[in-house]
Amino acid sequence: MLLIVALVFAVFFLFQTAKGALPHFFFVPPTHWQDKIKKHLDHPKPVYLKVGAKRSSFRKRLVGASFDPQYYSNYKDNKISFSPSDIKNKDDFLATMKHRSSGDSRRSILYGFFHPYANNGGGGEKVLWEAIYATLSQNSENIVVVYTTNVEASPQEILHKAQSKFDVKDMDSKRIVFVYLRKFSKWIDSDSWKHFTMIGQLLGSILLALEAIFELTPDVWIDTMGLPGSYFPISIILKIPIVAYVHYPIIQSDMFNKLKFRSLADLTSLRPSLGDLKALGKFFYWTALYYFYVYLGSCVNVTFTNGSWTFNHMSKIWSLNQGLGRTIEKLYPPCSTESLINLELTTTPREEKLLYIAQFRPEKRHSLVLEEFSKFLQAARSASLPIKDIPKIVFLGSCRTPEDSGTLENLQALTEDLELTDYVEFIVDCSYDEVKEQLKKCNFGLNAMWNEHFGIGVVEYVSSGAIPIVHASAGPLLDICSQKSATSPPAWVPSTTWRNDVGFFFKSTDDPDFNGEEVDGDLIFTQYANDEKTEARFPRLNEVLHRLYIEKSISSEQLTSMRTTGSELMEEKFSNRIFHEKWSDKLHEVVELENQYREDRGKVLAVY
Numbered sequence: 001m002l003l004i005v006a007l008v009f010a011v012f013f014l015f016q017t018a019k020g021a022l023p024h025f026f027f028v029p030p031t032h033w034q035d036k037i038k039k040h041l042d043h044p045k046p047v048y049l050k051v052g053a054k055r056s057s058f059r060k061r062l063v064g065a066s067f068d069p070q071y072y073s074n075y076k077d078n079k080i081s082f083s084p085s086d087i088k089n090k091d092d093f094l095a096t097m098k099h100r101s102s103g104d105s106r107r108s109i110l111y112g113f114f115h116p117y118a119n120n121g122g123g124g125e126k127v128l129w130e131a132i133y134a135t136l137s138q139n140s141e142n143i144v145v146v147y148t149t150n151v152e153a154s155p156q157e158i159l160h161k162a163q164s165k166f167d168v169k170d171m172d173s174k175r176i177v178f179v180y181l182r183k184f185s186k187w188i189d190s191d192s193w194k195h196f197t198m199i200g201q202l203l204g205s206i207l208l209a210l211e212a213i214f215e216l217t218p219d220v221w222i223d224t225m226g227l228p229g230s231y232f233p234i235s236i237i238l239k240i241p242i243v244a245y246v247h248y249p250i251i252q253s254d255m256f257n258k259l260k261f262r263s264l265a266d267l268t269s270l271r272p273s274l275g276d277l278k279a280l281g282k283f284f285y286w287t288a289l290y291y292f293y294v295y296l297g298s299c300v301n302v303t304f305t306n307g308s309w310t311f312n313h314m315s316k317i318w319s320l321n322q323g324l325g326r327t328i329e330k331l332y333p334p335c336s337t338e339s340l341i342n343l344e345l346t347t348t349p350r351e352e353k354l355l356y357i358a359q360f361r362p363e364k365r366h367s368l369v370l371e372e373f374s375k376f377l378q379a380a381r382s383a384s385l386p387i388k389d390i391p392k393i394v395f396l397g398s399c400r401t402p403e404d405s406g407t408l409e410n411l412q413a414l415t416e417d418l419e420l421t422d423y424v425e426f427i428v429d430c431s432y433d434e435v436k437e438q439l440k441k442c443n444f445g446l447n448a449m450w451n452e453h454f455g456i457g458v459v460e461y462v463s464s465g466a467i468p469i470v471h472a473s474a475g476p477l478l479d480i481c482s483q484k485s486a487t488s489p490p491a492w493v494p495s496t497t498w499r500n501d502v503g504f505f506f507k508s509t510d511d512p513d514f515n516g517e518e519v520d521g522d523l524i525f526t527q528y529a530n531d532e533k534t535e536a537r538f539p540r541l542n543e544v545l546h547r548l549y550i551e552k553s554i555s556s557e558q559l560t561s562m563r564t565t566g567s568e569l570m571e572e573k574f575s576n577r578i579f580h581e582k583w584s585d586k587l588h589e590v591v592e593l594e595n596q597y598r599e600d601r602g603k604v605l606a607v608y
Contacts, residue, residue, distance in 0.1 A: 026056050059215065063108075063145075074180050114212060114223045116148055117148070130576055132144050196285075246314055334574070335574040361404060364397075369446060370415060373541075408428065445462075463567060465566075483502060521543060
């Protein structure tokens with residue numbers, strides 16, 4: 001018994017010691033650090049600053065005081081030398097390194113954006129660079145640190161791609177420091193873990209975060225990629241504000257529905273068999289992961305979610321945050337609707353085409369579209385609909401992997417099997433100019449994915465005047481094609497029927513949440529929005545097309561009105577300007593948190 005008590009005491013003592021020593025290690029350089037910097041600045045020739053294991057704290061002071069912070073990026077190697085601008089203005093450079101109080105407006109704040117794949121060109125990177133732009137614009141003293149594993153690209157190449165791909169212009173690139181992470185980059189890749197993938201990636205993100213702060217300690221930690229494991233070392237070691245932009249939850253309570261044992265109560269049916277033992281192991285594995293994810297969420301001070309679906313799930317999973325006074329709120333991703341919206345397009349004649357922009361992957365359910373269109377085509381022929389009035393489908397997407405290419409080949413084969421080759425066009429890996437051209441001339445835009453977390457393609461449809469025909473779930477239903485209520489204050493309300501003033505909606509019997517109930521051909525679903533439970537009725541896709549093309553239940557004037565309404569809503573909800581404003585407003589709260597954390601660390605740790 002005494003041994004156990006002694007062991008517990010020893011562990012507690014070591015934890016407390018580390019808790020105090022580690023922040024000191026990452027924040028505070030050695031004694032006489034200023035003399036060392038001055039000596040190297042006075043050297044007649046450029047020399048490397050030898051700092052040993054104290055790179056992080058030294059680099060932090062150099063970056064915060066520099067006239068050219070980006071110079072201290074570690075693209076070539078981890079050695080530290082002085083920027084020519086800082087050598088030229090060494091007196092001011094040294095003076096700026098002196099201690100500044102938390103409320104000093106001249107104090108630079110280092111915002112560390114943890115986004116290992118910063119040079120990729122997806123929607124997550126769009127959020128990253130627009131957030132960086134807003135952060136730099138908010139205060140001229142703000143400095144951004146980008147932690148990336150894209151070692152193949154220089155800072156200039158990464159910035160050029162961000163500008164050309166996302167049209168992010170006028171960024172003060174001198175205030176963007178790139179910290180390249182080389183040691184644990186593969187550990188966050190799912191391909192590196194054949195088994196226990198999720199726990200492996202969590203471990204990888206913990207180690208990658210440790211590598212990041214070993215190179216440069218930020219004042220605020222911002223995760224825009226969805227690597228929650230990083231919150232663990234940051235909250236324990238650095239004790240700085242953590243901001244997370246969540247695109248989707250990595251673990252959901254729904255995952256337990258696939259297990260044999262879903263709760264402790266189910267364990268009463270446990271039998272002494274190999275199958276039950278495996279099921280028991282899975283239950284404890286997922287339970288441990290789930291509650292570790294809950295704990296990681298409690299470390300986050302400010303959580304942004306990309307839409308209602310993610311917000312509802314994160315509010316449920318990170319349930320401790322509200323009690324801790326830590327906010328979770330929606331912040332729609334920046335969709336550059338300003339460059340897409342052109343009111344002239346609302347009245348421009350369009351071709352009878354159904355455009356579906358999506359990567360060729362099974363979850364996008366292109367095959368469902370083909371099967372439903374085949375049924376509609378049979379009805380159109382029976383109704384003697386003129387051939388010129390029958391729409392065509394345009395599948396526009398990319399193939400990033402061999403699996404995507406295989407999906408595309410299967411879709412092309414299915415098109416032939418259903419005898420739809422005259423009605424289906426495939427556009428693969430085209431330029432963005434071609435995408436915009438298709439958006440301008442197609443009458444409707446399709447989305448068939450079940451529970452798409454957001455759906456930026458649908459935003460592009462509505463902004464460009466292609467009226468959406470979308471699956472009634474998640475982002476397209478709850479956020480993009482929702483309407484304002486007449487209540488005060490107004491709320492965004494999703495449709496519960498096949499159409500509203502923005503677009504058209506459908507469901508499928510293949511949907512995982514369909515319970516088998518039908519009334520007059522409509523599929524019945526229970527819908528949750530704004531904490532209210534309602535019954536919703538939606539037709540199948542072929543029935544929506546039947547109403548539009550055979551029954552002609554919507555006039556051309558009504559379609560024009562829908563285009564105008566949709567364009568106005570997209571500008572109000574999803575423009576870059578709205579994203580910048582909301583992000584910048586929240587940064588004021590983050591600055592107050594940073595000041596408080598800084599004060600809590602004490603005068604020694606607050607040395608600037």
